Amino acid sequence: MSRNESIALENKQDKESIFKFLIRELKPKGKLFTPFNLISLPIMILGLILIIIRFWKGIGAITNLTQDVPWGLWIGFDVVTGVAFAGGAYVITFMVYILNMKKYHSIVRVTVLNGFLAYVFYAGALLLDLGRPWNVINPIIGNGFGTSSVLFLVAWHFLLYMIAQLIEFSPAIAEWLGARRAHKILSGMTLAAVIFGITLSTLHQSGLGALYLMAKEKIHPLWYSEFIPILFFVSSIFAGLSMVIFEGSISSKVFSDQISEKNHKAHNSILHGLSKVCTGAMFAYLFLIIVVFVHGQNWVYLNSSMGYWYLTEVIGFVVIPMILFYYSYRRNNILMTKIASILTMLGIIINRLNVTVIGFKWDAASHYYPSWMEIAVTLAVIFTEIWIFRWIIKRMPVLKDSPAWAKQST
């Protein structure tokens, strides 16, 4: 046997083993009949059926969208709210890689993974909402560069940010596959991806708000202002961090076997630090809301049902969680931090829906309410995302420590 042949054989064996490795890894790990699976599986199947009906009979077959309200739950919740929650990735990478706050390093991977999956699935949900999804590549390939469109910017940013996040996360994939050379190259690209990613996030988090700038008369004046983009950006900071706190609290219970003793202990200190950041960001946000409110001379609208709803949002879901975050930081009370994060997330859902759905055409004769089918598809998308998230967590070094060889090289 010549030398070349033996190398070829070696390569072949290597490839075979990678193939076998993938097959082994693709198999489910853990029990199939858990309560979560029993709830999520039927909804995912139902969602799939509804999606088939949607592509067969049209969007109107399963949604309550009208000619007056063309964007409903799928945009207002799945995309606009979902992307705000995915903001944690750019905030945490900013803190760790730009501000060099090493304390938060242990949650970078899980946060970036969460962000990446959120974008993949919410962009996926966007495809369901597109009437002509086969044309989705047009703004990318140049069959019409609508450069005057905010949506053009948002679409490009979604695509580029997904790539940036994939690069940020890719060392974990390389460690999982045992690809040492790739790991070294990909790790070297992290800082560039982080800087690019933060820039993109700044622009498209605010861009999602800027989408509604042209709908001036259609959105209730309490929620419409030329400052929507800035408000969306600032609120995405604490929306994303609240999601990190919430997700971290659940992950540390569900995947406790994955997390090292050291990181387990560090987690409370991380939450403690994040509650401080949230307090600051929420204070800045509250200040901005008040400025916008006074500047717009909006008090005339307060004494109405929409006005009371506005006050509920601002006091119940901005001021109160901000105070809770502050006290939880002062008293180092982790439970209070978690409660504050849940309240904040509810507030973000309410705020985004107020701009996109509830306050949109608030004065119209007939109102839009999402159909049960729209809600079922939304739930199916979220559950599918959690399934993929779980699949990755159980295989790649996301929560668990990196293999020894990867640590040495960095």
Place this chain on the structure above:
Amino acid sequence: MSIDRRNFFRVLGVTGMSFALGKQSIANPEKKEDIEFSGILYDSTRCEGCQSCEWACAEANGLPEPEDYPEVGVIRTTNEQRRTVINAYDTSKGEVYVKRQCMHCNQPACTAACLTRAMEKHHEGPVTWDGDKCMGCRYCMVSCPFDMPKFEYHSSNPEIVKCTMCFERLKEGGVPACVENCPAEAMMFGKRRDLIAEARRRIQENPDRYVDHIYGEYEAGGTSFLYLSPVPFEELGFKTNIRSKSYPELSKGFLYSVPTIFVLWPMMLLGIQDATKNKNSKTEDHESE
């Protein structure tokens, strides 16, 4: 990290390019203001509500024939099956008929909103839709202040439907079907400037017959479809909160800030990163001493 000469020039080049590109791409739609668009002048004092325009529109565009008729108290709206409707209003000067369809704005919100340029404002005046480009996102519908683009919700190959000002007929030198078939001569097709002059003349000659307002002259930055009315336009169900400046201007500020942030953010982030890195290594040095 220090910036050497080569790096400096590289950054300079990228900065200049993004400013140039940013400006060029955003400034484009503005130029259309100088172009003289064609349009339609509709005089509601002449309209008799016969629906000839609706019938002509249905025939010209292969749409179902109208089945209902204008009635006071009933608001008919355009939809994916009909691109123009006539409504009747009980006003301070008796019953008045009003035709409704796409306004064909000079600087349309829908074309500024469209990320594939499927919505296009033509030199001739019409705003049309191109199915080969459109991805069906319906952002045009969200943005249009007149709610004119309609969507086929019950189709697996849905289209955005609205009045095209019979663009195909215009290209062959014709006039829109509704204008051609109006027996009361309530509509007039021509250059927008001439139509405004004609509207002014009519108001001046018959000040009692008309309210002194040409709807569409300034609304939404000016539209190709112009209206004359005997009564204030709010009595005819027109939106009175339409701004007099164009709608794309509302998101212009945000779009202008994009290239700036794109250039400044990475440099600022790199700077902060560098600063914090140095600080950390210094403190480590102190500790090790």
